[in-house]
Amino acid sequence: MKLINLQRMALMFLFLGFLAAPITSCSSDDPEEPPITSPDPDPDPDPDPDPDPDPDPDPDVSTTSILRLNSGGPEVAFGDVIFLEDTYFSDGNSEPFTNPDVTEIAETDQDEIYLTERISSAIRGTYSYDIPVTNGDYRVILHFAEIFWGQPGAGEAGGENSRIFDVAVEGTTVLDNYDLFADVGGATATTKTFIVTVTDEELNIVFSATTDYPKLSALELEGDGAVRN
Numbered sequence: 001m002k003l004i005n006l007q008r009m010a011l012m013f014l015f016l017g018f019l020a021a022p023i024t025s026c027s028s029d030d031p032e033e034p035p036i037t038s039p040d041p042d043p044d045p046d047p048d049p050d051p052d053p054d055p056d057p058d059p060d061v062s063t064t065s066i067l068r069l070n071s072g073g074p075e076v077a078f079g080d081v082i083f084l085e086d087t088y089f090s091d092g093n094s095e096p097f098t099n100p101d102v103t104e105i106a107e108t109d110q111d112e113i114y115l116t117e118r119i120s121s122a123i124r125g126t127y128s129y130d131i132p133v134t135n136g137d138y139r140v141i142l143h144f145a146e147i148f149w150g151q152p153g154a155g156e157a158g159g160e161n162s163r164i165f166d167v168a169v170e171g172t173t174v175l176d177n178y179d180l181f182a183d184v185g186g187a188t189a190t191t192k193t194f195i196v197t198v199t200d201e202e203l204n205i206v207f208s209a210t211t212d213y214p215k216l217s218a219l220e221l222e223g224d225g226a227v228r229n
Contacts, residue, residue, distance in 0.1 A: 068219070069083060069086055072116040073086060078109070088130060099115075105147075113217055114144075115147065132201060133227055138225060140219070142191065142218075143216070143217040163213065164210050165215070166178065166209075180215075201228065
């Protein structure tokens, strides 16, 4: 009787042990899937290349120099670069100006062309340059520097809003209510460049002021055309 009970108990332990064992699949139809991994990011990606420099805004207009004028002053040479004595300005309503207390101009190596200028004869006046040229496209470069307002002499107390003027090229206003001192300060060179098409064989540049006198320090003209005799 005891032997039978021991046999039953042994069978029970074997059965319980079978139930507790982990169940694994032996089928070859379910191979183990490899783990999914993401590629490592480039630790040091190449930076974006430098952007292209700003393209020439007017690539079709030649940079050949046709004329350079020293407004209000004599001929001035900087090596091979020659600014001719002032000419082609309208007679009777403009005059040259210089401030003997200003001898140096910032932001340029061509100080001499900025130490003289042409202004209107009357306050809030108007004058022009009328240059005979062949028809075509031109690049007009206007040079400015404020040598009166905010500088030693009678205009020392002035500054912003002391001189405000317009510039029109071939009938189109290219500078409207321009305040030179507010733009770059006193005794500092700046240039403004415009593209114009001449169809009547004369380039007209008109200066007019709403405050004080309009002015110009120097003028350059580039293109494929020519000044007519």
